[in-house]
Amino acid sequence: MSVDKQKIISQFTKYLAEYVAIPSVSAQKKGIPETVAFLKELITSLGGQAEVFSDWPNPVIHGEFTPARVTAATPTILFYNHYDVQPPEPLELWNSEPFTLTEKDGLLVGRGTADCKGDLIARLCALTLYHEEHGDWPCRVKFLLEGEEEIASQHLENYLEKYADTFNADVMVWESGSKNAQEQLQITGGNKGICCIDLVATTAAEDIHSSTAAYIEGAGVRLVQALSTLRAVGTNELLIDGLAAKIVPPTDREKQLVAAESVDPAAIKAAHGLTRPFLTKDIAGAAAFSPTLNIAGLTGGYEGEGVKTVLPHTARAKLDIRLVPDLDPEEVAELVRQHLARHGFGDIKVEYLMGEKSYRSGLDAPLVTRITDVAQTVYGSDKVELLPSSAGTGPMYLFNHYLHAPLLAFGVGYAKSGPHAPNENIRISDFHQGIDFLTDIFADLAK
């Protein structure tokens, strides 16, 4: 590493320490204005332009680095990051101060290092390194920095809709990512959507003595019977009428990517102490392509110790249904409603809580393949895993919907980064390798 490069990376590690030191916990409404001021100042000091949009809480920052010469062929890359972090609790499980960047055993430990303050700093560092070497920015580089990702990106859609022209791009890079347990850099081309609903059974105006169960229907039994019509037993098959017809099957390319994925069922089983068989033999395929129906919570009647012989008048199940293209969350809630009615459970109330659509891609858009090609050069051709969709949920769909550009996600984390957990960390070697990767991406985009 050249002395200059070393100095610059060292400087950006200090920036990361300053950034981590601001406890920008959106769920606790902490540190938001300070973080916005810090980022605006940082982008400006690096030679970029920064503007802060405050139409809705929390503000969104638009950062932009424009090369001296822009032609019709100059591509625009947009980086999405969020500046808010998860609460640090439980504090007693941290081995160092959560908001003090701590270097130890080759790790950088602190809240937000992996999700996703480390990624933003790596991106800005690579950009600076490129500028240092070439005297200009590689292409048009934009940043969209939001402050509500950890509280469900409540106003992101408003911002994207209003500022679509500001943020438009040719390719978009997602907030963060990590290497997998096999030390491969994961690059994902999408994520699942979600439909969160509560199902509520109400069979009477009050709880009743349970001796009446001989002739009065209790809400517990009613809810259980309704729920059991929604999922097959022992598999991940959903039985919601009309759902399957709205699912876009994966392309051959997407299937090939997933088929190449390495999954270790025994390791998953051990990690969570699973006591039941997997719902499918094709774990990777299910994670990428299958909608899910999870009962996240059940509540009703007497939940204490021992016995209370009560016939509950109401009972509730909290469901999250992970969506694949082209399922729409509100449509899915309506399908559940219709399904229940058709199966004789029209009395079960379906309360829609929130949802978002899924975005999935084969990572085969031209600008995306240029980036994945660079990854294989930097990390090694067998050390990059391409996935059309993560099993989790995020607002990728919204970006694609409003900004019309392909997306990909990668970052500087690793399998044990523990985002959201105590002792969240990244490896210094991954941080440096990520900076190299980004610098090479910029070099490629400048061609």
Added chain:
Amino acid sequence: MSVDKQKIISQFTKYLAEYVAIPSVSAQKKGIPETVAFLKELITSLGGQAEVFSDWPNPVIHGEFTPARVTAATPTILFYNHYDVQPPEPLELWNSEPFTLTEKDGLLVGRGTADCKGDLIARLCALTLYHEEHGDWPCRVKFLLEGEEEIASQHLENYLEKYADTFNADVMVWESGSKNAQEQLQITGGNKGICCIDLVATTAAEDIHSSTAAYIEGAGVRLVQALSTLRAVGTNELLIDGLAAKIVPPTDREKQLVAAESVDPAAIKAAHGLTRPFLTKDIAGAAAFSPTLNIAGLTGGYEGEGVKTVLPHTARAKLDIRLVPDLDPEEVAELVRQHLARHGFGDIKVEYLMGEKSYRSGLDAPLVTRITDVAQTVYGSDKVELLPSSAGTGPMYLFNHYLHAPLLAFGVGYAKSGPHAPNENIRISDFHQGIDFLTDIFADLAK
């Protein structure tokens, strides 16, 4: 009413006031020794013998009144009562002091008036009236007074087993009872049993991110699917394998009694604000003869507001299964276990909490029919309702099992007595009519 009779009833109303004034709340461990001392003194002062058994908490009192001449033909009647009462809470809903017997608008209000201090006092009063008129006791009259009825009669079986010879009888009268909404005196010949179990699904060692629901089985779904195999939809039919074969069908006599019962479905619906159809058209038949399966409680995963996308590793259902003859609670728990295993849910844990068997009768034992005949004379032939079993549960089976005598239940309450509720009360007219009924029973048994 003769002056003497009036004076005696007035004296026993004072005894009731003294009895109610002792707050014998077993659940709160209050007033037990004072109540035992009061009852021992009362029985002795009336000319009976009283002994206190203290082998297990709380003590059981054996009271006995023996006529001067006892022959082989002299019948023995045993009255079962409990001296403990429900807690008075919520206090703010009482219109008078719970432990002060308050006479108002023809009512006697106070905790325990209906359940069942009023009944014991009425029984002792009638016995005294008989003795006053005839100079001797009508037959051998025994009392078994326990102090744990409101906390599931935890040691009653121990006492019955140990003191079976002491309490043996030819006919047994249950603690209390009431007139129904049609102002008929209800005489019941049994009650249902119960089997209380928890069903627990555990699919992992920890809660997991719900994106894994594509391939990992959550405890919520697992529990719901297991539960739904136990009951038919929309009826009260239980689907537990092997259960039906162990049920003793009602006799013709029992069916006739239930067929004569008057039930007002619209009134039941209105009273509880029911939103669903009844599970059966034969409400009276189901209440008397059908086993039930109630989900009294459901719990698992995230039960708060909004959304938490967690795959719960464990979930629990609290079940109470009401039993009819000859279902045994531990056998039923085992049947549920076997049923679940046979249906592929052998991983669901069945935790047995408590249970008791059912006792049912056609009220046609000779001494019982003598008493029900007296009832029809006192109350009117169309003002007595005979039921082979109540829908609720109690330890009648134990009495029959250890003491080998037929049972019947009746008392001085009415449809709005509200046992267990604030402002528990009996009507003075019912109290007096009940004393007349008991006096006539004694006269009949003395023949």
